[in-house]
Amino acid sequence: MRFVMSKTESQQTLSALHRVSESLIQDRTKTTNQIQDFLLEFGISLPVGQAVIARLPAVLVEHSLPVRLISILQRLHVHHKYLNEQTGEIDKEIARQLTDDDLGQRLLSVPGVGPVTASVLAVEMGDGKQYGNSRDFAASLGLVPRQYSTGGRSNLLGISSAVTRTSGVC
Secondary structure, three states, X not given: OOOXXXXXXXXXXXXXXXXXXHHHHHHHHHHHHHHHHHHHHOOOOOOOXXXXXXHHHHXXXXXXXXXXXXXXXXXXXXXXXXXXXXXXXXHHHHHHHHHOOHHHHHXXXXXXXXXXXXXXXXXXXXXXXXXXXXHHHXXXXXXXXXXXXXXOEEEEEEEEEOOOOOOOOO
């Protein structure tokens, strides 16, 4: 039987910050899609992405749209800016909390690992002593070989994420 290591207060706080950040990012994406969909209904097509929302006030001036729609789009734009600010604040808080964590600092020293990845790994992995090898750690994250089996013959393919996790690692 495998036992789950209890998390420290710091790890629990980082985990909560990641969940809130993920939720804010989902809300921001939803808001962006709403803005683009409302404009598309009136024949205004904007490129896909977050950066184009910054140009929204200029787009509203260029096109003649109903006053009520402009009001709705301006509210959504303000909400989008708020979500951006909150996401930025949480990212800064994650980076600040990571500076206090020895494991987080060691993970940051790995090339290609940034603050978000380092903090998620610090939360999920802990000290790593509970894993016998890297395969056990990968399995705990839900990373498993993709299978293609037919006629009693099993064929293992590349690694895929079998489980979607809220931690953002997969």
